[in-house]
Amino acid sequence: MPIQSFNIVNAKIVNRASCDSVPKLMVIAGRNGVGKSTLLYELRHISGDRVKGTGKILYAPPHRTWRRRIIRSMWLWSQEKEYSSILTQDSIPGFEGIGIPDQNRRPDSTDETPGFIKYILAQIETRRQNAIVSEIDRNSLKYPDGYAPDVYKPLREMFAILLPHLNFLHVDQSNRDNVGCLMSVQGVKEPVDIDDLSSGEKEVIALFMPLLERQINQIIRKLQKGKEVDLDSVQDTVMILDEPDLHIHPELQKRMLTYMRKRAYEDNVQFVIATHSPVIINEAASNELFSLVPREIAGDSNQLREVISNQEKFELFKDVCGDVSILTLGRPIVFIEGKTPEEMKTGPSDQRVLELLCSEAKDFTFVPMGGKKEVGKAAILLNQIISEKLVGLPVYAIVDADVDIDVKASAGIEKWEYCTIENTLFDPISIYEVLEPYREKMGIADKEAVERELLAICRDSIRDEVNRRLRAIIPPFHVQFRGNTMEELEQERDAGVEELRKRFANREENAARIRSITKEVEEMITNKTALVKFSGKSILGKFYQKFISGKGIGMSFEVFCYSVAERIGSTGRTPESIKKTLTSIKERLNT
Numbered sequence: 001m002p003i004q005s006f007n008i009v010n011a012k013i014v015n016r017a018s019c020d021s022v023p024k025l026m027v028i029a030g031r032n033g034v035g036k037s038t039l040l041y042e043l044r045h046i047s048g049d050r051v052k053g054t055g056k057i058l059y060a061p062p063h064r065t066w067r068r069r070i071i072r073s074m075w076l077w078s079q080e081k082e083y084s085s086i087l088t089q090d091s092i093p094g095f096e097g098i099g100i101p102d103q104n105r106r107p108d109s110t111d112e113t114p115g116f117i118k119y120i121l122a123q124i125e126t127r128r129q130n131a132i133v134s135e136i137d138r139n140s141l142k143y144p145d146g147y148a149p150d151v152y153k154p155l156r157e158m159f160a161i162l163l164p165h166l167n168f169l170h171v172d173q174s175n176r177d178n179v180g181c182l183m184s185v186q187g188v189k190e191p192v193d194i195d196d197l198s199s200g201e202k203e204v205i206a207l208f209m210p211l212l213e214r215q216i217n218q219i220i221r222k223l224q225k226g227k228e229v230d231l232d233s234v235q236d237t238v239m240i241l242d243e244p245d246l247h248i249h250p251e252l253q254k255r256m257l258t259y260m261r262k263r264a265y266e267d268n269v270q271f272v273i274a275t276h277s278p279v280i281i282n283e284a285a286s287n288e289l290f291s292l293v294p295r296e297i298a299g300d301s302n303q304l305r306e307v308i309s310n311q312e313k314f315e316l317f318k319d320v321c322g323d324v325s326i327l328t329l330g331r332p333i334v335f336i337e338g339k340t341p342e343e344m345k346t347g348p349s350d351q352r353v354l355e356l357l358c359s360e361a362k363d364f365t366f367v368p369m370g371g372k373k374e375v376g377k378a379a380i381l382l383n384q385i386i387s388e389k390l391v392g393l394p395v396y397a398i399v400d401a402d403v404d405i406d407v408k409a410s411a412g413i414e415k416w417e418y419c420t421i422e423n424t425l426f427d428p429i430s431i432y433e434v435l436e437p438y439r440e441k442m443g444i445a446d447k448e449a450v451e452r453e454l455l456a457i458c459r460d461s462i463r464d465e466v467n468r469r470l471r472a473i474i475p476p477f478h479v480q481f482r483g484n485t486m487e488e489l490e491q492e493r494d495a496g497v498e499e500l501r502k503r504f505a506n507r508e509e510n511a512a513r514i515r516s517i518t519k520e521v522e523e524m525i526t527n528k529t530a531l532v533k534f535s536g537k538s539i540l541g542k543f544y545q546k547f548i549s550g551k552g553i554g555m556s557f558e559v560f561c562y563s564v565a566e567r568i569g570s571t572g573r574t575p576e577s578i579k580k581t582l583t584s585i586k587e588r589l590n591t
Contacts, residue, residue, distance in 0.1 A: 002055035002238045002270035003043065012038045015295040017304040022053075024264040025257075026272045027284040028304070029328035030292035036274040037062055037107035039292060039304075040240050043272060044090075055236035055270065058087035058210050061107050062242040062274075066202045067115035068195045072097060073176040075119075076126045082217075083120045084210040084237075086113050095119060107242065114206035118194050122179045124151065124216055125171035131223035149222060154215035162204050162255055166197075200247040204256070207244055210237070211263055238270045245277035253279045278325040286314035291328040326365050334585065335369045335379050335397040336421070348561035350421045356565035357424060357574045360582045375399055379413060396585050414584060417577040422561070423536030424575055426454060430567040434560070435548070442547045451528075457542045458530040465521045465534055466514070473513065477503065 007018040014035040019026075030036055043051055044059045078096040086092060091103040092112055098119070105111050128151045136143050150156075152168050159166045165186035172180035182191040194202070214237070245253050257280055260271045275281065281289060289307045307327050308314045318324055326333060336350055350368055354361035369375045379397035398414045400421075418424055425431070432447040444450055479496030483489040504510060524530040531539075544557050555563075568574055 002236045002268075003046075003051060003053040003057075003272065005053075006043060006051045007049060008039060008042045008051075011035070011042045013295065014038050014042070014292075014303065015298070015300070016302055017292060018302050019290070019304055022270070022272070023288055024270050025260055025284075025288045026270075027280060027289050028272070028274045028292055029276070029281050029289065029307075029325065031294075031329050031331075032276075034292045034294050034303070034330065036292050037242055040242050040272065040274050041107050043240055053236075053238070055238040056084070056088065057238045057240060058084055059105065059240045060087060060113075060207065060242060060244075061105055061109070061111045062246075063107075063109065064111045064114050064203070064206065064246070066117075066195075066199070066206065067112060069098065069115055069118050070177070071119050071122050071179040073173055073179060076123050076179075080123060080127075081116070081120060083113075083117060083213050086116065087210060092116075114202065117206060117209055118179075118181050120209070120213065121181050121194070122171055122173070124213075124220070125173065127220055128223065131220055135223065149219050151216055151219050151223070153219070154212045158208055158212060158259075161259055162208075162252065163201055166201065198247075200249060200252070203244075203247045204252070207241060207256075208259070208263075210239065211267060211269060214267075236268055236270070238272065241271065241273040243275055244273050245275055245280055250277075250279040253277055254283050256280075257283045278323060281325040281328060282318065282323060284324075286311040289314075289324070289328075291330065293330040297330055321367060321369075326367060329365050331363060331365045332585070333367060333395045334364045335367050335375045335395070337368065337375055337398075337400045348422075348558045348565075353421055353425070353561060353565045354578075356562060357569045358578050358582060359569070360579065360586070364582070364585070369397075375413075396588075398581060414581050416581060417532065417575075418536065419533050420536040422540045423532055423534075424578060425540060425561060425564045425568065426531040426536065427564070427568050427573055428454070430564050430571065430573060434563045434567055438548075438551070438553045441551045441553060444547060453547070454531060454539065454543060455525065455528065457539050457546075458534050459525050461534060461539065461542075462518075462521055462525070464538070465524075465530075466518050468535065469517045469521070470514065474503070474510075 002024075003022045005018070005020050005022060007016070008014055009016045012035060013033070017035070017039050028036055028039065040059070041061070044057055045051065046053050046055070046057065075095070075097045081093070081095070090105055092100055092105065095116060098116075100112050102109055102112070105113065132143065132148050135148075152170075155168050159168060167184045169182040169184055169191055172182050181194040183194060183197065185192050185197075194205070197205075244256065248256065263269045264271060273280075286308050287306075291305050291307050293303050293305060295303060307324065308317060314324070317327070351361075351366040354366060375397045379395050396414065398416055400416050400419055428447040428451040432444070432450045435442060435444065435450075439445060444453065477496075477500055479492065481489055481492050483492055521530075524533055540561070541557065544560055548555055548560060549557075
């Protein structure tokens with residue numbers, strides 16, 4: 001059996017990482033520095049209770065390189081090498097005629113093993129030719145079955161699934177001083193040597209070469225009629241792959257994971273991989289995905305956690321958040337208002353702004369979820385979904401203070417004192433210091449001028465601010481037509497009009513509301529609280545368009561926001577309310 005269970009303790013940064021039942025495909029995620037590479041390196045050998053199993057373990061460290069090689073035919077007659085055997089060793093064995101600067105195969109060294117695939121294929125070709133010639137000689141210069149089996153069929157089949165634009169041609173030994181391994185590439189007229197493929201293409205070949213080699217060896221044994229063929233004698237294989245997503249396009253990463261599952265269940269191969277790839281993490285099933293959390297979070301308990309134990313909950317989380325990888329960061333999740341990354345292709349990241357403003361923000365994962373209702377629902381729902389408490393922490397939410405809203409502490413919902421995150425950047429001193437080198441181009445002389453211009457933009461936005469507040473108390477009204485006849489449609493129309501009339505029946509009350517809101521908004525200009533309570537995103541955008549964009553300054557809106565946030569944070573001007581809100585969440589975590 002491959003690895004059944006393991007219990008790794010006191011291995012560098014890993015205090016304890018154990019798993020009682022290792023799946024056929026195990027995806028281990030987690031933030032940088034938690035010990036994923038250390039864990040994989042410790043799993044290389046079956047060793048009693050530490051790593052239980054009977055499989056042949058192949059290890060590919062994270063820093064792999066495919067160095068171009070010149071292979072001479074005379075070298076191929078030396079001791080025969082197998083690629084899978086190299087992957088079981090702690091260092092690369094000697095190869096005749098080939099020098100290796102660093103033979104170590106550790107997480108902190110460069111693994112040269114992929115550079116020998118061309119050498120291995122050349123040796124396979126030599127074995128293939130010898131087997132065919134020997135069989136022909138034994139049978140009066142005829143091959144008994146008419147055609148020899150295709151030794152390279154596994155390689156061609158893998159290409160068809162993962163790299164369909166490539167086709168393996170043959171190993172070319174016509175030049176004894178430089179053996180070639182030729183491919184045809186779609187759109188390229190001349191054959192391409194394997195050394196000239198892209199880094200991603202070579203990475204795929206290197207990752208799956210041990211499995212291809214095993215299949216190829218079975219075919220060669222069939223060619224060698226004098227040797228008994230026993231397919232059931234193939235040893236169980238465990239492939240430990242550190243960051244298999246390197247150089248790989250996201251779409252190809254998906255196909256790779258599917259291919260791994262196919263090989264796992266058809267060829268009795270087990271894959272244990274460590275990755276940072278959101279694509280692989282989100283493509284994994286609930287029983288395949290694990291997170292290695294920091295030892296300061298895990299304490300003396302197991303650092304390796306199953307992310308979500310139930311596939312239904314797993315899919316529900318993806319529906320709510322769209323990205324499971326945020327669960328593997330080992331930090332509490334905090335939902336905030338704002339457009340999601342998919343909705344906002346450009347613009348500053350709220351997470352980055354907060355991290356620059358306040359170092360404590362780096363202890364959280366902030367996820368924009370849209371409006372207040374979406375934020376609140378997401379927090380409540382996900383606290384129910386993640387009953388396992390992946391990192392021992394619940395989910396929280398912070399809503400903006402642009403309009404009044406009741407927040408319940410029991411629901412894990414906090415409230416900024418600002419309308420939007422961008423309002424925290426309205427520090428005239430920091431804005432001026434960032435833009436001072438360009439003051440002549442902008443026409444702003446000092447920090448007082450910055451404040452005056454911001455308030456002027458607020459004054460011009462009074463109508464927008466009044467409308468925004470009115471929308472909060474007079475929500476949109478929609479009439480849904482479900483009738484199938486003209487009479488039914490007219491009835492629905494009339495009912496909708498009547499409902500709309502009711503909403504505006506008390507004209508004096510609505511007029512009083514408008515006057516009250518308008519007065520409140522105008523007072524915000526007078527007492528300068530508009531910089532806190534107006535839409536900061538809109539105000540800051542208008543400031544940028546007026547004084548920076550098109551002035552030859554060469555600063556994008558995102559860079560402007562990040563630069564101001566960094567200046568505020570580095571000079572100790574971060575608003576106390578921001579620190580207070582984050583501290584409040586931390587205090588809840590400790591209770």
